[in-house]
Amino acid sequence: xxxxxxxxxxxxxxxxxxxxxxxxxxxxxxxxxxxxxxxxxxxxxxxxxxxxxxxxxxxxxxxxxxxxxxxxxxxxxxxxxxxxxxxxxxxxxxxxxxxxxxxxxxxxxx
Amino acid sequence: xxxxxxxxxxxxxxxxxxxxxxxxxxxxxxxxxxxxxxxxxxxxxxxxxxxxxxxxxxxxxxxxxxxxxxxxxxxxxxxxxxxxxxxxxxxxxxxxxxxxxxxxxxxxxxxx
Numbered sequence: 189x190x191x192x193x194x195x196x197x198x199x200x201x202x203x204x205x206x207x208x209x210x211x212x213x214x215x216x217x218x219x220x221x222x223x224x225x226x227x228x229x230x231x232x233x234x235x236x237x238x239x240x241x242x243x244x245x246x247x248x249x250x251x252x253x254x255x256x257x258x259x260x261x262x263x264x265x266x267x268x269x270x271x272x273x274x275x276x277x278x279x280x281x282x283x284x285x286x287x288x289x290x291x292x293x294x295x296x297x298x
Numbered sequence: 299x300x301x302x303x304x305x306x307x308x309x310x311x312x313x314x315x316x317x318x319x320x321x322x323x324x325x326x327x328x329x330x331x332x333x334x335x336x337x338x339x340x341x342x343x344x345x346x347x348x349x350x351x352x353x354x355x356x357x358x359x360x361x362x363x364x365x366x367x368x369x370x371x372x373x374x375x376x377x378x379x380x381x382x383x384x385x386x387x388x389x390x391x392x393x394x395x396x397x398x399x400x401x402x403x404x405x406x407x408x409x410x
Contacts, residue, residue: 222398231388231401232341274339285331285354286399288341 194277194289202297207264209292211277214258220280221253221260226291227273236262267296301325304389304402311379312410319374319405321389327400328393329353330372332364335386335404347372379409 191214201207209223220239224232238244238251238260250263260279264271274293278286302323311317323330331354332344346354347366361377372389386406390399 220398226339231404232399234398234400237398276341284329284348285343285346287343288333290338290340 192277192279192287192289194275194292196290197293198295199292200295200297201267203267203269205267207267207271207294207296209262209264209275209277209294211260211262211279211289212258213260213277213279213281215279215281216255216258218255218258218279218281221251222278222280222286223249223251223260223262224276224278224288225273226276232276264294269296269298272296302389302391302400302402304387304405306405307403308406308408310408310410313379313381315379316375316377317379317407318376319387319389319407321372321374321402323370323389323391323400323402325391325400327391328369329391330366330369331390331392331399332372332374333388333390335388337385341388345372345374376407379407381409383407384409 193212223236225235226232236251238253244251248265252261274291276291277289304321329348331346333341335341344358345364349369350366363375366372386404388404389402392399
């Protein structure tokens with residue numbers, strides 16, 4: 189059974205600080221990794237994807253991938269109250285679907 | 299110009315009833331999915347179709363039957379609803395799984 193693990197939180201971060209969200213996965217063959225943001229009562233929204241080892245930056249968001257350690261993370265710089273949401277990690281295990289983690293609930297404290 | 303639209307948004311029904319949820323996408327994607335999100339927010343795949351063909355059928359009770367009349371539409375029919383079916387059901391579409399998904403707004407099903 190391929191698995192995705194995330195700390196469910198809640199993770200509380202002061203406004204303006206860096207929020208760090210972590211995800212580990214079980215399948216060494218995974219090639220694509222996605223981060224989704226889900227506001228309460230809303231649908232998941234794709235915010236980042238990463239395919240290669242290393243860092244990928246998009247605005248205030250940075251995804252970091254380490255395939256050897258089977259670890260992917262999402263950093264949010266200059267955290268804003270609007271970043272308060274649940275963040276879902278979703279590796280593509282190559283089985284024609286995304287497998288989602290249980291998500292980390294992030295709260296930005298003004 | 300909603301990319302993936304689901305109807306209805308809310309569905310409240312009694313145990314034993316039969317209900318359907320409809321999904322349509324205008325993104326030109328080949329693959330569509332149904333996911334169930336339980337009260338703990340865990341998203342679990344139920345079905346996926348690629349160009350009208352069923353390619354994923356997870357361990358889901360036979361009471362759930364998906365239908366895809368064309369690659370832009372994927373419906374979900376549920377027979378003999380049970381209390382445990384209460385959840386949010388999300389439709390999603392993608393070019394391929396490794397391109398990521400676009401989700402619909404979800405259908406909150408409450409069985410009473």
